[in-house]
Amino acid sequence: MSSKLIAPSMLAADFGNLQRDTEMVNTSDADWFHIDVMDGHFVPNISYGMPVIAAIKKHATKPLDVHLMIEKPERYIEEFAKVGADIITVHHESTVHLHRTLRQIKDAGCKAGIVLNITTPVSVLEDILPECYMVLLMSINPGFGGQKFEEVTYQRIKKLRKMIDEQGLDTKIEIDGGVTDQNIQKLVEAGADVFVAGSHVFKSENPTQTIANLKSLANS
Ligand code: DX5
Ligand code: ZN
Numbered sequence: 001m002s003s004k005l006i007a008p009s010m011l012a013a014d015f016g017n018l019q020r021d022t023e024m025v026n027t028s029d030a031d032w033f034h035i036d037v038m039d040g041h042f043v044p045n046i047s048y049g050m051p052v053i054a055a056i057k058k059h060a061t062k063p064l065d066v067h068l069m070i071e072k073p074e075r076y077i078e079e080f081a082k083v084g085a086d087i088i089t090v091h092h093e094s095t096v097h098l099h100r101t102l103r104q105i106k107d108a109g110c111k112a113g114i115v116l117n118i119t120t121p122v123s124v125l126e127d128i129l130p131e132c133y134m135v136l137l138m139s140i141n142p143g144f145g146g147q148k149f150e151e152v153t154y155q156r157i158k159k160l161r162k163m164i165d166e167q168g169l170d171t172k173i174e175i176d177g178g179v180t181d182q183n184i185q186k187l188v189e190a191g192a193d194v195f196v197a198g199s200h201v202f203k204s205e206n207p208t209q210t211i212a213n214l215k216s217l218a219n220s
Helices: 015-027 050-059 077-082 098-107 153-166 184-190 207-218
Strands: 005-008 033-038 064-069 087-091 111-116 134-138 172-176 194-197
Touching: 005 033, 005 207, 015 050, 015 207, 033 050, 050 064, 050 077, 064 194, 077 087, 077 098, 087 098, 087 134, 098 111, 111 172, 134 153, 153 172, 153 184, 184 207, 194 207
Parallel strands: 005 194, 033 064, 064 087, 087 111, 111 134, 134 172, 172 194
Antiparallel strands: none
16 A cells, blocks of 8 residues: 655645744655645635745745645646646636646646535546546635534545546545544545645644654554
């Protein structure tokens, strides 16, 4: 079984100490940086954009996993690639021409993934799955960190895992929202591969240790 990955969400980092928090992730057991981009339209919150991503990229030694919570993400794919995105995920609910957008992400040199809100059935992915490096299943309503994990996520992971296996693919399943040391093992059992954790990591007393703990729980 391939190793399970941890992606701390920089939304919960201290923006006044971005270099320090980026270096903490570099030296920790984390695998990727999770970067949440919000536009105030697709979700009711505004986070950060290209300049902040470029600032993280300057110090990051691990891949940037950029989660776009913006309307019509196709308008900005090349710019996100230019500032250092390695993986770009776009919401199924945010664009009409999803297939074209995935191709655009790959043409820009990045790995491409689709994000589903909690109420979007995983079955919508059936035909597009072979185009996806990863599928991100939201386990909260997108827009804010620190929310409570939604239990319906477990059955959604199982359905998606079945679909991926039936098609003989190695598409990764990423879970985002309310991930902690209390639910990560159950999420692994359901079939998930990558775990975003924001407040659980950055609000803890020792973020490096918290990441190490998540990594070891996910891989035990
Ligand atoms: C929310 C974001 C998440 C968020 C997760 O829309 O997509 O990545 O940072 O935060 P926690 O881990 O605190 O739920
Ligand atoms: Zn996210």
